[in-house]
Amino acid sequence: MSVNQQAHTGPPYGQPQPGYQGYQQPAYGGQPLPGAAPSQYGAYNGPMPGYQQPVPPQGTSQAPPTSGAPPPASGASLPSGHLAYSQFGHGDVQNGIPASAASMQRPPASQPFLPGSAPTPVSPTPTFQQYGPPPASVQQLSNHMAGMTIGSTTASAPPPAGLGYGPPTSVPPVSGSFSATGSGLYTPYTASQGPPPTTVSQAQVPGFAPPPSSTGLGPSSYPPTTGAPRAPTMPGPPLPGQTVAGPPTSQPNHVSSPPPLSAMPGPHPGPPMSGLHGPPPPTHPPQPGYQMQQNGSFGQVRGPQPNYGGAYPGTPNYGSQPGPPPPPKRLDPDSIPSPIQVIEDDRNNRGSEPFVTGVRGQVPPLVTTNFLVKDQGNASPRYIRCTSYNIPCTSDMAKQSQVPLAAVIKPLATLPPEEPLPYLVDHGESGPVRCNRCKAYMCPFMQFIEGGRRFQCCFCSCVTEVPAHYFQHLDHTGKRVDFYDRPELSMGSYEFLATVDYCKNNKFPSPPAFIFMIDVSYNAVKSGLVRLICEELKSLLDYLPREGTMEESAIRVGFVTYNKVLHFYNVKSSLAQPQMMVVSDVADMFVPLLDGFLVNVNESRTVITSLLDQIPEMFADTRETETVFAPVIQAGLEALKAAECAGKLFIFHTSLPVAEAPGKLKNRDDKKLVNTDKEKTLFQPQTSFYNNLAKDCVAQGCCVDLFLFPNQYLDVATLGVVTYQTGGSIYKYAYFQLETDQDRFLNDLRRDVQKEVGFDAVMRVRTSTGIRATDFFGAFYMSNTTDVEMAGLDCDKTITVEFKHDDKLSEDSGALLQCALLYTSCAGQRRLRIHNLSLNCCTQLADLYRNCETDTLINYLAKYAYRGVLSSPVKTVRDALISQCAQILACYRKNCASPSSAGQLILPECMKLLPVYLNCVLKSDVLQPGPEVTTDDRAYIRQLVTSMDVAETNVFFYPRLLPLTKADVDSDSLPAAIRNSEERLSKGDIYLLENGLNIFVWVGVNVQQGLIQNLFGVSSFGQISKALSTLPVLDNPFSKKVRAIVDMLQMQRSRYMKLIVVKQEDKLEMLFKHFLVEDKSLNGGASYVDFLCHMHKEIRQLLS
């Protein structure tokens, strides 16, 4: 027994580490967390000694550029993957960065749901187009459920006297939808109650809310609460276990909300209620030419549908009301916000123009829209996306809205070929220019003063001398004359070459190493895995990451095999044959050889090839079934330590490590814990051993990528700890079979080995005064409260950062973020990548709700919830999510929407998909597992989602469903996606569903024989093999088109998706239906319609 081995008495997983924390947040004082190792980079971001000390120039440092001229374009000294900044031309840059005043606008904050039967003079769709002024109208969704009798609202309704709204005609409606939703009411309201509108877009904000401090809306109050003072702000975020109740009903608040309808028999007195009264016809067949919900239809009522039979769990009856019981009714799914329509609209409206980042607070196009980015001073949305681009000026406002303020950052994101990589800036031996106090890096928002001799920091306001070599004159506008020559003055993203001050131990790093560590126990050998890996490595080693056009990769490689013991290989180029060294004392791991373990591939190619040929033979007859695991990581770590370099371990592992060794695990899987208070233990590691190991790995820059091939439980929650905390990736291939899974595995391996990765990375996010980063989600380690450390950070990894107010913000200055990532490139060059983003700030809640991004919000909420399951019962986590979203929507309803009946669900335009997407998160395997989902699956998904970017969470939670039989075989385009519901599927068609991990091909029972022949090469439905993991290669247009679609989707995703063919009415269809997320799920997940009604009820409760 090793001294390192600890009994299973450790604290729950990562209590001290933010990455694994539950709802309780760490203190934000910048103090090291208890038990955390001191950061090696303490000085990097702070005023502490270390990096700031002047150090004689070393290594590749270049002479500083001469003042007034761009530095020499010494292309040779720059990695060619990066553009030397002298190449940075003036061409693309136009006007620098306007301080504020977004000229481009997000689509309207809200949009009307027109009554289906009402005339629609102008389709609302055009209001999405142009980024001009949003329409003023409000999206209203009338809930006909449970006998609610709310009808449409029309412009013909005169505002009731005495409400203080002023004449309804003072401002002409901007669109047909405007007049159709009673919006005539609101404009005068704005004029009489709010500040005078200064811009068109402001004038159109429905129901301007007064600042939270304002007392009393006076005459604008709705009849029941006339003259009531403003309600106190909404309660803070719910804590686990805390149920969130609406404000006490005794408080006279909610000035714009009428009492719930159910309490008010008879005609509703409210002004918007001039439409239909009384229940609509019990069944209202969809009308021809009936527009999708974006066109504002109220919920149409259909008869009960089999898919929607069940109520939301726990809420069997929604709002039953006295009086004649209405016939059972359901919202028409066509009348509720459709993800497909929103995606489509954004594509049409924003896909054709490049997204130019020169304007503060611009909301980018959706992640599902293809668009080009032109960097003119703010980081591309490929690097940073925010939950809102207009953040409340005060923390009270932020709390009231409950909208989380978060940024999803992908510092090394891959860009499309049309967009240039960040320019690399070399400031020579003195390093990047930084603020003296907060150490922020030079960026477009720094203000040069005193003729250019000093600059004032945009983050902390401190004034810093401009170093002599960096001095430049200012033009008449106060802008440096070299503004366009310097990426750090005119662009949102760029890199600095780091000086030795930024290196560990003040030494430039060596190139990193890759160590391949192969499980050679019985299962691995028998399945053919060992042979497969060895064969693949022979060619894959030629594709190690290279910098730019370097001839060969600088990365060295090493090899280890293991079962209960470890085998190291000497593959020194001078050897005729590789040599094996066995270490059987796994309790105290050491590396038995230094020279010859890590080698250059080209130099040692013969020996390596020989080794890879021999390994499968050497273990072909093994009977060893037991494995160790922690000693494998320790061996890799020790090897990197000995070589004094960072690197990545690629571990191929098959089973629960039960052999006697440090980090030995026991099978503790217990599905009976699901839905109990102990469920959280399934997500926690069973020993703290791996947390400590992870800490050591991070200190060395040892990133661990894990390829798992389990035939049974192997405790992903524990085995994944080191991977997770070192910034690595986990891949899992359950019941690995060569013929069906090898393509997927090999594609994943190839991509994983080749992808861009930075080592020994530290990320810090600085913010301007008033907000600060308080919480972080992702695969990393934190030893203090500000620095995110990653042994490795690849191009697919995302870190989600939450911000909180620590002071007031101002509308004038807005808010700034600067993300600085210090890392070692694959060639061993130390660099800083800087991303800057400027956001607007608002004093009106409506501005917040108009500039949100729901996809990013969902990314944050999912990560928040998935971390919550480590410390709270799953039900508590789910309830907290629902409660928070209900509060977000209720706050909008109360403060921003025009007055209307409580029976109407009114959603902000930017958040109209929040309910459907939230429901998908709630129904996901982590939060609501079906019986077929294993404990390891859940732990695996939990870890995957935590590093996903916004595009990945979007398709993961709401999969893409494409009707293949509708594809145009003559074009490159994809068929239009459809909504994820069984009732959208036709028996005569073939569909493809993808979620980033799987691709399903669903075949209806009535599909024409010719199509089946063309796609599967068999003559009938019955002959289609369910075991297909690829589509047969057939020479006909349909087959080619479908395979091209599949290939294209595979290219878009960071993992190779598993292809599964599903035949309608076959057993496997259950699995497929799990992904039809708008339907009620077998394990109790609500349908979209039911969930929307449930949310509506929650919102009404908060408002009543």
Ligand SMILES: [Zn+2]
């Ligand atoms: Zn500063």
